[in-house]
Amino acid sequence: MKFAVVVFPGSNCDHDAYYAAQHVLGQQAELIWHKDTDLRGADVVVLPGGFAHGDYLRTGAIARFSPIMQQVAAFADAGGPVLGICNGFQILLEAGMLPGAMLRNKSLHFHCEHVHVRVEQTDTPFTLTCAPGQLLKIPVAHGEGNYYAEPDVIARLEANRQVIFRYVTAHGEVADQANPNGSVNNIAGICNQRRNVVGLMPHPERACELAVGSADGLVLFESAVKAVSERAFAAAR
């Protein structure tokens, strides 16, 4: 199966995602320039982290109008699995493919550290092989990851089980001190209603081998492989 990793001007985690899919998992992966208009038969699309278009205007605000985004939206509409990591999550929010928006971190600090997130739901293409409530130690690296949505939107996300990852302590408890950015309800990642589009601020692709401190992030990519191979989540063609 094939991962497509979209490269925007300013993406800087594109090769990490490519490496995780191609070299750690041994799957096929391809980098696709944002001006391309073809996902080249990909089974999974990853929007990587970085600073697309220098974060000018707002994070993700300009990237959402890149030509490839029409194909990404069509792929998601057909049921294909899409993962937005950090800046990729911000792009999905700006594109309206996920609800809500990002604010500057409450502390104003750029947070670059390992955090713990709890897997809240396993019925998405990127958490399929997780145990419910599984803790993942993966890094965050962002200045604008303070997830915000109107209270009625948050209530709907919670009711529909669309909160997929939450910042927690090392013991798995939701607490303010475990929240690196001020996100509402400690939200670290969400999915759309159809559950095939997932966005998260932490970087699973930077935690796929023990040599870099944690391999906990690999489970997201393994889940995608399983989801596609079992046709649990796949784009209708």
Add this chain to the structure above:
Amino acid sequence: MRARVFVTLKPSVFDPQGTAVNDALHTLGYTSVKDVRQGKYFELEIDANTADEARSIAGDAAHKLLANPVIESYRIEIETNAAATAPVGH
């Protein structure tokens, strides 16, 4: 024709940057400043025949790109008088 677009966070949205600026002003002794909200300001030079047309184009631009309606609101001013578009101050 020039459109001035002011983008600000909605009142219900916390503004960490504005709060930091407010704290700095207090450090400088401006204790009478009670709150700061930071926003963005755009000047759009628009080729339009009427003020209404320019306002409509600026409104579309603000809604689609300049502001994120989830967290921000915007206000538009149109200047049709060339003299009024000269830089103010200094």
